[in-house]
Amino acid sequence: MEFVLSHKKFNTKRGSLVSTITGVLEHLSALYANIGEAKEKDGTWSLLESTPTCPTCNGIGTVIGDIDPSRMVATELSLKKGAVLLWAGTNCGPVVKIRELAKMIGINFERPLAEQDKRFTDILLYGYDKEPVTYVHKKKELRNYYRGCVFDLKYMRDAGTTSKGNLWAIKLFSRHDKCPNCTECLLEQERLVMGNSLSDVLRMPISESLLFLQKLRNCLDKQVLDNYCELINDLELRLSYLKKIGLKSLSAFDVRDLVNPKFG
Numbered sequence: 001m002e003f004v005l006s007h008k009k010f011n012t013k014r015g016s017l018v019s020t021i022t023g024v025l026e027h028l029s030a031l032y033a034n035i036g037e038a039k040e041k042d043g044t045w046s047l048l049e050s051t052p053t054c055p056t057c058n059g060i061g062t063v064i065g066d067i068d069p070s071r072m073v074a075t076e077l078s079l080k081k082g083a084v085l086l087w088a089g090t091n092c093g094p095v096v097k098i099r100e101l102a103k104m105i106g107i108n109f110e111r112p113l114a115e116q117d118k119r120f121t122d123i124l125l126y127g128y129d130k131e132p133v134t135y136v137h138k139k140k141e142l143r144n145y146y147r148g149c150v151f152d153l154k155y156m157r158d159a160g161t162t163s164k165g166n167l168w169a170i171k172l173f174s175r176h177d178k179c180p181n182c183t184e185c186l187l188e189q190e191r192l193v194m195g196n197s198l199s200d201v202l203r204m205p206i207s208e209s210l211l212f213l214q215k216l217r218n219c220l221d222k223q224v225l226d227n228y229c230e231l232i233n234d235l236e237l238r239l240s241y242l243k244k245i246g247l248k249s250l251s252a253f254d255v256r257d258l259v260n261p262k263f264g
Helices: 017-033 094-103 118-126 149-158 164-172 196-202 207-219 220-243 254-258
Strands: 035-043 062-067 128-137 141-148 174-178 188-192
Touching: 017 196, 017 220, 062 094, 062 149, 094 118, 094 128, 094 164, 094 174, 118 149, 149 164, 164 174, 196 207, 207 220
Parallel strands: none
Antiparallel strands: 035 188, 062 174, 128 141
């Protein structure tokens, strides 16, 4: 059966980075679910184990935890390229406020945050309370304190937002914890494509992820490729855009790493 994209095709001129990254994660998951080969690993708790009887997680194996600030700012990017991922690609009030805040405290709008004072990243995450920011949004002059993107996301979550975009953001920038009511000794069913798990692909530099998709095209037989061509095309467009703006990888959004941290 031919795969049909679940939402609009990617357009580099419209849409936020949140929707771009979410699209990559959703499409890669769909690709693995449909063409991946199952590989069993005994004794490891699994994200992919289906346990529909669990009333807590509905069989997903994870529950949404608290906001994870480490995922909300991509320091390899500049503010111009969308370093504050929550608002990147939009022109909402916080974006205008951040632009004026940058002028006020000396953040270079065009340089990657990693090349600037680390305190700037902390301010973008947690706010700036030394003086209010004056900015113009929707032809109105406003003056208030910058609260930080962590506060903004928590506010949306606690207010019970029903916006699809906001719900995507909450899921994307939150921890994914093990479901407390699921057993931790389930038989793991891990799907592999060309010997790589989904986690492997997410941890790759984005340039390597693109090469992975190109090799996949050559490996699939014609019928399978025809069925998933639209999905792969969309993935390549999204990943190419993320590479163009300077995002290094999607490892921060690998749920497996979040619930099965590696030590040592």
